[in-house]
Amino acid sequence: MLRWNNPLLSKRISALLAAIMLLVLASACGSSQATEPPSGNRLAVVTTTALLADLARNVGGELVQVTALVPPGADVHSFQSTPGDSVAISLADLMVSNGGDLDRFLDPLIQGSLSDDAVRVVAARPLLAAGNTDPHFWQNPEFTVTYVEEIRDGLINADPGNAATYQANFDTYKDRLIKLDFDIASTIGRVGQARRRLITFHDAFGHFASRYGWKVTAFVASDGGEVSPGRVVEILEEVREQGIPAVFAEPQFRSDVLDNAAQEAGVEVGSIYSDALDDDVTSYIDMMLFNAKNLARLLR
Numbered sequence: 635m636l637r638w639n640n641p642l643l644s645k646r647i648s649a650l651l652a653a654i655m656l657l658v659l660a661s662a663c664g665s666s667q668a669t670e671p672p673s674g675n676r677l678a679v680v681t682t683t684a685l686l687a688d689l690a691r692n693v694g695g696e697l698v699q700v701t702a703l704v705p706p707g708a709d710v711h712s713f714q715s716t717p718g719d720s721v722a723i724s725l726a727d728l729m730v731s732n733g734g735d736l737d738r739f740l741d742p743l744i745q746g747s748l749s750d751d752a753v754r755v756v757a758a759r760p761l762l763a764a765g766n767t768d769p770h771f772w773q774n775p776e777f778t779v780t781y782v783e784e785i786r787d788g789l790i791n792a793d794p795g796n797a798a799t800y801q802a803n804f805d806t807y808k809d810r811l812i813k814l815d816f817d818i819a820s821t822i823g824r825v826g827q828a829r830r831r832l833i834t835f836h837d838a839f840g841h842f843a844s845r846y847g848w849k850v851t852a853f854v855a856s857d858g859g860e861v862s863p864g865r866v867v868e869i870l871e872e873v874r875e876q877g878i879p880a881v882f883a884e885p886q887f888r889s890d891v892l893d894n895a896a897q898e899a900g901v902e903v904g905s906i907y908s909d910a911l912d913d914d915v916t917s918y919i920d921m922m923l924f925n926a927k928n929l930a931r932l933l934r
């Protein structure tokens with residue numbers, strides 16, 4: 635007879651449940667971000683998004699094994715965690731989230747699952763502390779440098795013996811981010827001043843706009859949400875009046891409302907990446923260059 639107050643039995647059931655959850659996790663990992671072979675020597679890093687996972691891999695290099703909770707191509711704002719996510723977090727040596735209205739809703743899950751001796755990094759913490767509420771800071775590569783500084787400090791905190799390697803990886807990646815910033819500016823610099831209008835689905839490009847002198851308009855707020863057909867028609871009317879040739883849809887938010895309204899208005903719908911990487915665009919730097927090239931191609 636099953637008696638839940640039998641301590642030995644409930645201990646065995648707990649162990650069985652934990653094993654099942656590990657199996658679920660293992661099969662989930664097989665198809666998602668954790669493509670590296672498991673290694674007992676590597677530092678286990680868990681991030682909320684694939685974008686943060688890419689940053690962590692660049693600073694951690696060969697010393698880390700990184701797993702992202704949100705699967706490739708999925709929307710972080712509406713992410714729903716599974717029991718496998720709790721297991722992944724509980725095994726982490728370092729947990730990295732963005733912070734703010736991007737993934738703050740996962741804090742209770744993280745706090746409830748993370749082990750006491752793990753290190754916790756909220757990558758946007760210094761930027762959020764400055765009072766800015768739009769959590770999509772990485773759209774400005776200068777702010778991404780702050781993210782990787784926080785990740786570097788977290789890695790050194792979790793694994794002080796390899797501090798010099800993390801610092802060296804950070805220095806190399808920071809140079810690439812500075813070059814990225816320059817490459818974006820020169821690519822989209824080909825777009826005339828009047829056409830520096832980025833019209834997107836959700837409001838994720840404010841930091842991009844202030845960095846490169848663009849104006850952005852979005853159909854829905856920065857925390858995602860439902861699109862109103864009235865708002866789409868209103869914005870597309872404005873787009874047509876101003877002679878802007880394209881608006882930009884994000885792969886994780888494909889919207890029939892937007893596609894249909896754009897077709898009616900004779901406006902092209904380009905593609906732009908905001909929060910989510912996918913199988914086509916797998917790194918932060920590739921994502922930013924993809925966006926810059928698409929903007930330059932469709933708007934100039």
Ligand SMILES: [Zn+2]
Nearest residue numbers: 838856908909
């Ligand atoms: Zn977003």
